[in-house]
Amino acid sequence: MTPRLLALGDSAWTLEFGSAIDPAINARVMGLAARVAQARASEEPLMASVTDVVPTFRSLTVHYDPLEADATALGERLRVLAQDGHQAMQPGRLWHLPVCFDADFAPDLPRLANAKGLSPDEVIQRLLAATFRVYMLGFQPGFPYMGGVPPELHMPRLPAPRQKVPAQSLAVAGEMCAVYPWESPGGWNLLGRTPVVLFDLRHAEQPALLAAGDEVRCHAVERATHDRLAAEIARGMPRETFLKAPER
Amino acid sequence: MSGLLEIAQPGIGTTVQDRGRAGHRHHGMPLSGWLDGPLARAANALLGNPPDEAVLELRGTGTVLRVKAGPVRVALAGRIAATCLRSDSSRGPLPAWQSVTLREGDQLQLGPAESGCAYLAVAGGLLMEPQLGSRASYWRAGLAGVLGRAFLPGDALPCGTWSHADPREWRCRSPWTANEGPVRVLLGPQQDHFTADAIAQFLGQDWEATAAQDRMGLRFQGQALAHISAAAADIVSDGVTPGAIQVPANGLPIVLLADGQTVGGYPKIATVISADLPRLAHLKPGTRVRFEAVTHEAAHRALLDEHQRWQRWLASRETYLPPGTVDETALYASNLIDGMLRADP
Numbered sequence: 084m085t086p087r088l089l090a091l092g093d094s095a096w097t098l099e100f101g102s103a104i105d106p107a108i109n110a111r112v113m114g115l116a117a118r119v120a121q122a123r124a125s126e127e128p129l130m131a132s133v134t135d136v137v138p139t140f141r142s143l144t145v146h147y148d149p150l151e152a153d154a155t156a157l158g159e160r161l162r163v164l165a166q167d168g169h170q171a172m173q174p175g176r177l178w179h180l181p182v183c184f185d186a187d188f189a190p191d192l193p194r195l196a197n198a199k200g201l202s203p204d205e206v207i208q209r210l211l212a213a214t215f216r217v218y219m220l221g222f223q224p225g226f227p228y229m230g231g232v233p234p235e236l237h238m239p240r241l242p243a244p245r246q247k248v249p250a251q252s253l254a255v256a257g258e259m260c261a262v263y264p265w266e267s268p269g270g271w272n273l274l275g276r277t278p279v280v281l282f283d284l285r286h287a288e289q290p291a292l293l294a295a296g297d298e299v300r301c302h303a304v305e306r307a308t309h310d311r312l313a314a315e316i317a318r319g320m321p322r323e324t325f326l327k328a329p330e331r
Numbered sequence: 332m333s334g335l336l337e338i339a340q341p342g343i344g345t346t347v348q349d350r351g352r353a354g355h356r357h358h359g360m361p362l363s364g365w366l367d368g369p370l371a372r373a374a375n376a377l378l379g380n381p382p383d384e385a386v387l388e389l390r391g392t393g394t395v396l397r398v399k400a401g402p403v404r405v406a407l408a409g410r411i412a413a414t415c416l417r418s419d420s421s422r423g424p425l426p427a428w429q430s431v432t433l434r435e436g437d438q439l440q441l442g443p444a445e446s447g448c449a450y451l452a453v454a455g456g457l458l459m460e461p462q463l464g465s466r467a468s469y470w471r472a473g474l475a476g477v478l479g480r481a482f483l484p485g486d487a488l489p490c491g492t493w494s495h496a497d498p499r500e501w502r503c504r505s506p507w508t509a510n511e512g513p514v515r516v517l518l519g520p521q522q523d524h525f526t527a528d529a530i531a532q533f534l535g536q537d538w539e540a541t542a543a544q545d546r547m548g549l550r551f552q553g554q555a556l557a558h559i560s561a562a563a564a565d566i567v568s569d570g571v572t573p574g575a576i577q578v579p580a581n582g583l584p585i586v587l588l589a590d591g592q593t594v595g596g597y598p599k600i601a602t603v604i605s606a607d608l609p610r611l612a613h614l615k616p617g618t619r620v621r622f623e624a625v626t627h628e629a630a631h632r633a634l635l636d637e638h639q640r641w642q643r644w645l646a647s648r649e650t651y652l653p654p655g656t657v658d659e660t661a662l663y664a665s666n667l668i669d670g671m672l673r674a675d676p
Binding site: 089090091092093094095097099102103104134135136137138139140141142143144146149150154155219220221222223224225226228265267282284287289290291294295 | 462567574
């Protein structure tokens with residue numbers, strides 16, 4: 084599909100590659116994001132007015148200063164960059180997140196297991212075998228929308244959202260997986276909790292732990308380990324502890 | 332010399348704002364920042380501040396400020412009732428559209444903004460520690476201190492430095508006012524999710540602002556709009572921006588504002604143009620608006636027009652000597668008072 088150039092008002096262009104959640108579409112989005120980043124880094128004059136570049140499942144939104152920008156020329160440049168799909172995409176980072184599946188942390192695990200004819204342990208084993216891919220961040224600062232949930236775990240949202248989902252809850256809904264960075268209302272099925280902080284202002288350049296294009300694997304930890312890690316993270320344990328160099 | 336304001340009573344709806352936090356939307360961090368940029372910048376201009384200094388955005392009522400260390404020079408922009416209680420127990424209204432110098436112990440009672448949004452600037456700007464490059468309040472991202480939560484009694488608002496040896500105050504001949512007429516939009520990006528009748532209806536009826544509004548967004552009431560199909564009422568989330576008008580399955584538009592999230596899953600029938608975005612700050616419940624579709628070129632011209640209109644307003648500022656002050660400067664050079672003594676960026 085030829086990417087569509089859509090005006091999001093007079094201060095943003097959206098380059099749309101498709102209308103579905105699809106790894107191939109998202110890969111094209113991330114490819115364009117990388118080319119726009121390169122054009123900005125090499126100080127292309129048209130890019131000077133660009134303020135934000137936001138990848139989503141299926142499109143890239145480029146926000147610009149409407150007073151400074153030559154919007155038409157910028158849109159045309161983005162259209163050209165969007166069609167040039169040959170450049171290799173920067174591989175994302177691979178994170179290994181500890182997750183505790185204690186009953187306190189996984190209120191929806193028994194129900195999901197029951198609905199799927201699996202034991203809670205079998206659900207956990209399937210989650211641990213999966214590699215999740217971050218499609219985009221949104222909903223809340225640092226909130227990752229991740230694909231890669233095994234089909235046998237696909238489960239609709241709760242009929243009525245919870246008033247309070249605890250921060251750092253691992254949750255699934257349909258084909259999506261996420262970790263809530265903040266305590267908030269939410270309707271996804273809660274299956275565990277990670278001690279890793281997903282949005283941390285101590286990292287001013289990159290407050291969100293995850294970025295679109297990253298991959299995430301989980302490993303199970305006991306409650307005591309979860310609590311110890313949470314305390315160490317609060318004291319400044321480096322994030323890179325949870326980053327694995329790609330083994331590919 | 333720098334002053335210090337203190338929150339005597341938090342009230343509701345008062346936040347610290349500046350131009351916002353561009354550059355972090357790919358982290359899921361909203362833009363935030365003032366809802367009405369030209370009005371906020373007008374407040375700064377009434378103090379000779381650079382236009383983008385942090386100010387207080389006043390959308391509620393009941394906030395009381397106390398001058399903990401003075402003097403502090405302030406200016407109000409917008410239609411708002413405000414009272415000044417002097418430390419000598421005298422009281423009087425604090426007029427908008429001019430600077431006023433407050434002394435230690437003076438208090439400011441900030442009433443409701445008549446239109447739903449007004450700004451209080453201080454000379455030198457508010458100097459909270461910027462977070463992610465901005466002093467804009469946002470309560471859902473763990474920002475430290477007063478930027479990350481509602482005000483509490485006793486919160487300190489440090490003010491920047493300014494030269495108060497000069498007794499002259501600033502004022503302008505006429506208030507800055509927003510433009511009038513329909514709120515202009517660019518259709519889309521998902522106008523193809525709506526029937527032709529729905530687009531015509533969207534542009535052809537008055538929409539009433541409801542009480543369901545905050546800094547994230549505002550819901551309108553009117554005759555519901557039809558999507559081309561039930562499935563067309565949802566999209567796989569894509570990027571949104573302040574001014575984007577989402578229409579969920581119930582057919583009633585929601586316009587996103589400065590604290591709106593960075594992505595959204597409802598189709599956007601249209602997006603308000605930058606020139607008219609500030610007007611959305613003033614849609615109190617019951618206010619009726621009509622939308623008008625324009626071209627990209629017209630949107631750009633409108634923004635340039637607004638910019639020039641603001642520059643003309645800026646040129647109407649002047650300094651004056653409040654009654655009862657000794658104009659020492661004039662003693663030395665009686666022709667100096669020309670209103671353009673400070674360089675504006």
